[in-house]
Amino acid sequence: MKTAEIKRRYLAHFEANGHTVVPSAPLPAIDDPNLLFINAGMVQFVPFFLGQQTAPYSRAVSVQKCIRTPDIDEVGKTSRHGTFFQMNGNFSFGDYFKAGAIPLAWELITKSVEQGGFGLDPERIWATVYLDDDEAIEIWKQTGMPAERIVRRGKKDNFWSMGIPGPAGPCSELYYDRGPAYGPDGGPEADEDRFLEFWNLVFMQHEITDVKSKEDFTIVGDLPKQNIDTGMGLERMASILQGVDNMYEIDEIRPVLSRAAEMTGKSYGAHSGHAASESHPDDVRLRVIADHVRTALMLIGDGIVPSNEGRGYVLRRIMRRAIRSIRLLGWQEPALPILLPLARDCMSPSYPELAEEFGRISTYAYAEEDAFLSTLKSGTTILDTAITETKSSGGQKLSGDKAFQLHDTYGFPIDLTLEIAQEQGLQVDQDGFRRLMADQRARAKADAAARKTGHADLSAYRSALDAGGPVEFTGYQEITRESR
Numbered sequence: 026m027k028t029a030e031i032k033r034r035y036l037a038h039f040e041a042n043g044h045t046v047v048p049s050a051p052l053p054a055i056d057d058p059n060l061l062f063i064n065a066g067m068v069q070f071v072p073f074f075l076g077q078q079t080a081p082y083s084r085a086v087s088v089q090k091c092i093r094t095p096d097i098d099e100v101g102k103t104s105r106h107g108t109f110f111q112m113n114g115n116f117s118f119g120d121y122f123k124a125g126a127i128p129l130a131w132e133l134i135t136k137s138v139e140q141g142g143f144g145l146d147p148e149r150i151w152a153t154v155y156l157d158d159d160e161a162i163e164i165w166k167q168t169g170m171p172a173e174r175i176v177r178r179g180k181k182d183n184f185w186s187m188g189i190p191g192p193a194g195p196c197s198e199l200y201y202d203r204g205p206a207y208g209p210d211g212g213p214e215a216d217e218d219r220f221l222e223f224w225n226l227v228f229m230q231h232e233i234t235d236v237k238s239k240e241d242f243t244i245v246g247d248l249p250k251q252n253i254d255t256g257m258g259l260e261r262m263a264s265i266l267q268g269v270d271n272m273y274e275i276d277e278i279r280p281v282l283s284r285a286a287e288m289t290g291k292s293y294g295a296h297s298g299h300a301a302s303e304s305h306p307d308d309v310r311l312r313v314i315a316d317h318v319r320t321a322l323m324l325i326g327d328g329i330v331p332s333n334e335g336r337g338y339v340l341r342r343i344m345r346r347a348i349r350s351i352r353l354l355g356w357q358e359p360a361l362p363i364l365l366p367l368a369r370d371c372m373s374p375s376y377p378e379l380a381e382e383f384g385r386i387s388t389y390a391y392a393e394e395d396a397f398l399s400t401l402k403s404g405t406t407i408l409d410t411a412i413t414e415t416k417s418s419g420g421q422k423l424s425g426d427k428a429f430q431l432h433d434t435y436g437f438p439i440d441l442t443l444e445i446a447q448e449q450g451l452q453v454d455q456d457g458f459r460r461l462m463a464d465q466r467a468r469a470k471a472d473a474a475a476r477k478t479g480h481a482d483l484s485a486y487r488s489a490l491d492a493g494g495p496v497e498f499t500g501y502q503e504i505t506r507e508s509r
């Protein structure tokens with residue numbers, strides 16, 4: 026079943042059950058420095074849950090575009106984490122609660138494909154509940170779920186929040202057993218690759234604050250009403266229904282992955298079994314490329330442009346990682362002019378605006394890649410020389426001076442210096458680097474102050490010149506030139 030069809034069936038099921046279809050909010054929709062991007066379907070409904078606003082409907086259904094940057098290190102290594110993904114969700118604002126949400130979910134996933142459902146084999150489905158939630162256990166049993174496939178789990182997995190202060194609550198999750206080829210038996214507690222989490226039903230009833238981690242927060246009190254917030258990973262459901270090993274192999278992502286494999290002469294999947302943990306490093310890189318190209322497309326599509334701070338910096342890092350990954354696989358030319366149009370073709374059936382705005386999107390994307398490639402070209406030679414020198418003199422740490430020079434003179438980003446040095450078994454004197462950065466900022470401040478008062482303090486320029494030599498900016502500075 027195609028991803029677009031899964032989405033359509035999800036919306037249709039809940040619409041037939043009295044839910045209003047609400048469009049996805051744009052990725053950067055909220056103004057909260059702690060949450061740069063929407064990370065779940067419920068985010069656009071927060072004021073309804075908190076009782077700050079009255080919802081214009083008591084039941085809603087949506088397919089929300091999401092970004093989870095904390096998952097970026099998992100991408101490609103697990104079967105199930107994307108930086109960008111889509112979350113199907115149904116919501117009740119003080120309307121139905123557990124006894125409504127569980128049967129509605131069960132019906133959709135077990136109803137046959139012919140009848141408009143997803144046709145999952147009930148024998149393969151497991152449910153988890155929050156520690157003491159006997160009520161949820163009872164409702165699951167009424168669906169026919171045997172007690173041995175209902176598992177109690179703690180806060181880390183079964184108490185959901187956005188990761189920032191706001192509405193939260195205990196939850197009940199659905200897992201699909203993909204079989205012994207994917208890992209050992211024993212349910213979600215034993216192996217989360219074999220037992221794939223695909224749907225989370227959150228019983229939204231508390232407000233939390235002081236959030237330090239998934240397990241460390243303070244409950245302020247109860248929400249005015251008992252609500253339901255669910256999230257089903259669209260790509261995860263697609264990987265189940267399409268019978269593929271991971272989310273990067275579904276119809277909306279695979280063409281980009283396959284093309285990247287072709288470009289680099291890699292035979293994707295040739296060396297590995299079904300379990301993500303057995304993956305060949307080249308395969309992991311190909312998945313990273315496919316994920317990150319799609320993420321970049323969706324972010325620029327929603328108005329983010331590469332920059333050195335905030336959301337733009339997240340985009341920049343994601344793009345750099347895709348570009349570097351394909352270079353590490355042996356492709357030295359610009360890759361985005363080949364891969365980005367493919368990602369667009371995969372996604373535009375669901376998001377037609379991507380096709381309409383591709384001129385703008387691709388201009389930013391290709392300029393960013395060009396700029397990064399020239400940065401890499403100038404910086405890599407210098408870094409390689411510095412690494413060789415450090416090693417041959419018996420050192421284990423690249424100097425802060427060198428890291429700063431790379432950053433300042435060649436626009437070579439510090440995270441890349443760290444990454445490359447680490448690959449070569451070296452550390453970087455980050456304290457030294459930070460000191461030089463601070464000095465530079467102080468000089469810039471003095472300069473700005475001088476400009477304001479009209480008294481230029483030339484000594485600042487002089488010492489900057491003495492310290493760093495003539496300054497020639499390349500790379501990222503160029504991206505700001507809109508004409509490119």
Ligand code: ATP
Pocket residue numbers: 093096105106107108109110111112185222223224225256257258259260261
């Ligand atoms: P996991 O434990 O696998 O990291 P999660 O518990 O963090 O998932 P939830 O916060 O419960 O995920 O989100 C609801 C649903 O969204 C999940 O059940 C899953 O189907 C989907 N989902 C979550 N994170 C991702 C991701 N990074 N990529 C794709 N789908 C995701």
Ligand code: MG
Pocket residue numbers: 096
């Ligand atoms: Mg997670």
Ligand code: MG
Pocket residue numbers: 182222
């Ligand atoms: Mg989980």
Ligand code: MG
Pocket residue numbers: 182198222225
């Ligand atoms: Mg979950």
